[in-house]
Amino acid sequence: MAVPMKFLAEELETMKQSGLYGTIRTLEGPQGAWVVIGGKKYLNLCSNNYLGLCNDPRVVSKVKDYVDRYGVGPGAVRTIAGTMTPHIELEKKLAAFKGAEAAIVLQSGFCANLAVIPTLASSADDLIFSDSLNHASIIDACRLSKAKVVRYEHSDMADLEKKLQENEAPGGKKLLITDGVFSMDGDVAKLPAIVRLCERHNVIVAVDDAHGEGVLGKGGRGIVDHFDLHGKVDVEIGTMSKAFGVMGGMVAGSAILVDYLRQKARTNLFSSALTIPDVAANLAAVEILQESDDLVNRLWHNGDTLKRDLKAAGFDTGNSETPITPVIIGEAQAAKDFSAKLFERGVFATAIVFPTVPRGTARIRAMVSAAHKDSDLQFAVEQFVAVGREMGIIR
Ligand SMILES: *Cc1c(COP(=O)(O)O)cnc(C)c1O
Numbered sequence: 001m002a003v004p005m006k007f008l009a010e011e012l013e014t015m016k017q018s019g020l021y022g023t024i025r026t027l028e029g030p031q032g033a034w035v036v037i038g039g040k041k042y043l044n045l046c047s048n049n050y051l052g053l054c055n056d057p058r059v060v061s062k063v064k065d066y067v068d069r070y071g072v073g074p075g076a077v078r079t080i081a082g083t084m085t086p087h088i089e090l091e092k093k094l095a096a097f098k099g100a101e102a103a104i105v106l107q108s109g110f111c112a113n114l115a116v117i118p119t120l121a122s123s124a125d126d127l128i129f130s131d132s133l134n135h136a137s138i139i140d141a142c143r144l145s146k147a148k149v150v151r152y153e154h155s156d157m158a159d160l161e162k163k164l165q166e167n168e169a170p171g172g173k174k175l176l177i178t179d180g181v182f183s184m185d186g187d188v189a190k191l192p193a194i195v196r197l198c199e200r201h202n203v204i205v206a207v208d209d210a211h212g213e214g215v216l217g218k219g220g221r222g223i224v225d226h227f228d229l230h231g232k233v234d235v236e237i238g239t240m241s242k243a244f245g246v247m248g249g250m251v252a253g254s255a256i257l258v259d260y261l262r263q264k265a266r267t268n269l270f271s272s273a274l275t276i277p278d279v280a281a282n283l284a285a286v287e288i289l290q291e292s293d294d295l296v297n298r299l300w301h302n303g304d305t306l307k308r309d310l311k312a313a314g315f316d317t318g319n320s321e322t323p324i325t326p327v328i329i330g331e332a333q334a335a336k337d338f339s340a341k342l343f344e345r346g347v348f349a350t351a352i353v354f355p356t357v358p359r360g361t362a363r364i365r366a367m368v369s370a371a372h373k374d375s376d377l378q379f380a381v382e383q384f385v386a387v388g389r390e391m392g393i394i395r
Contacts, residue, residue, distance in 0.1 A: 019333035020353055030055035031245075033371040035348060042348040043376055045366045050215055050323065051288075051295040052371030053245030059284040066280030074273035079262070082273035090279050091250075093286045098221060098238075099230050100252035104261050105282075107274055109210045109239025110137040112249030115265035116206055116237055117141035117177060124148070125172030129163060129203065131155065131189070133182050136356075138208060147172070154182075157193045164201040174203040180223035181211035184357045184365060186320025188216070191223055195232045206235035214243020214285075215322060219293035240278075243299075244285040248274050298370040299323050302377060306368050309381045314394035318363075325366040326352075327384065329393065335362035338387055345383040 001009065015021040029036040031054035035044045053059055066086060076082035087105060095103040106112040118141055121128050126147035130138065133154040142149045150167060153159040160176075167174070176198050178189045191207060198205045209222045217225030220243060224233050235257060240248035251261055262268060274282075288295070303323025311317050316328040329335040335351035342349050342364070353362040366384075368377065388394040 019331070019336050022350070025348070033369060033373070033376055037348065042343070042346055043380055045347060045349040045368070045380060047367060047369070048211075048242035049245050049369050049371070050243035050299050050367075051220070051245060052369045053243070053285050053288065056245065056284070056288070058288060059245065059281045062284035063277045063280045066276050070276045072276055074275060076272060077270060078268055078273045084273070084276070086276060086279040086283065087273060090283050090286070093283060094250050095252060097286050097290060098236060098252040099225065100236065102255040102258035103250050103252040104258045104268065105274055105279070106249035106251070106267055107271055108247060109208070109237070109241060109249040111267040111271065112237045112239065112251050113137040113141040113208060114144065115249075115261055115267045116235055116251055117175070118145040119261060119265045120204060120206070120235070121145045121147035121173055121175045123172050127167055127171065127174045129160065129174070129176040131178045133185070134177065134179050135183060135208060135210065138177055138179070142177075147175070155187065155190055157190055157197065160194070161197055164197060164203065168201070174201070175206060176203050177206045177208065179211075180207045180209035181216065181322050181324070183211050183324065184352060184363070185318050185326055186322040186324030188212075188223065188226075188321045191227050191229060191233070195229055204234045205232075206237060207233055208237040210237075210239040210242055211322065211324065213238040213240070214289060214296065215299065220289050220296045240282045240285065244282055246281040246285060247278050248282055295370040299368065302368040302370065302372050305374070306366060306377050306380065309377070310366070310384060313381065313385045313388065315384065315388060323368055325368065327364045327366060329362055329364065330360060332362040334391070335364060338364055338391060338393070341387040341390065342383055345386065347380055347383045
């Protein structure tokens, strides 16, 4: 390889030696409770397909219908020629579902954070208060803003209050951004306290509800509904690539906020619109959620069952308050070995290591979905227990 490119191979080798090089598996069939990898079936415990909608026949048939009527590609960014009837239909449905005045759809949750954060906090006088465990897309969006970023300790309201007081001096705009559900631990942001503090200090509140959408609140309406904070959270950011089982991001809030983002957000202005298959599938997902909360209830039942049984077996499942079930192992290599042994036993659950989680807290993050049966969960627990004993992690 050319000399200037040599660092690539060197860094990859370092990653391999420290257990940070990830194995990327290929699914040979649909995303579901069980998946096919290398021609074999595995119990799937690591997708974000919370409600099992990735392959739902109602979703698939809506996609076929819309593709027949509208084709596939939007052909442009939203602001030039890429806004089509289905985009508007989806935005109206999402706003109604979330109980917000309006919503805008973006290409992904990542793009939604890029749409909100640098757009609302854009100048060097502005301040962003950010939870120390916020998602990478929030961190990158903060980097794209010229604002000063003030990190507060994870969910530590005393530290947040201190940081708000230290930065009391009037300057530019102030924005607080937090994950709603912290994706690697499954704990929920203390949103009522955050809202109270931000009201007192005149700070805009934005929550990224990627793992709360379709999971928390009435019928999966999200964290704002969960805490009954309608009208008190200025910006709700969400993704449709998790519980909705598709792809796409959204921002819900006031009509003025959405109008502003449509005109100013760079991911809306300079990246093409979401495709018709995505939009149609998302429409079907919202309709399913609006009709019934069965899937959401089933998801919670499954999450509670798995957590209870793994904890009873002696595993450290952290402080999750949601169906996300972390099984903390410690060192990256041990977590990788654990995952490999589970895989040999027919369970697909990837290890999550640094930089996704802090060093020393590598884990298997078990993700259940509404599509899992009780017998699937029982099978999972049996394999976790067998590997845990073999590796001396539990007795
Ligand atoms: C997954 C996730 C995202 C990214 O969503 P995509 O739609 O996959 O781009 C953003 N924020 C948080 C908190 C997430 O967990």
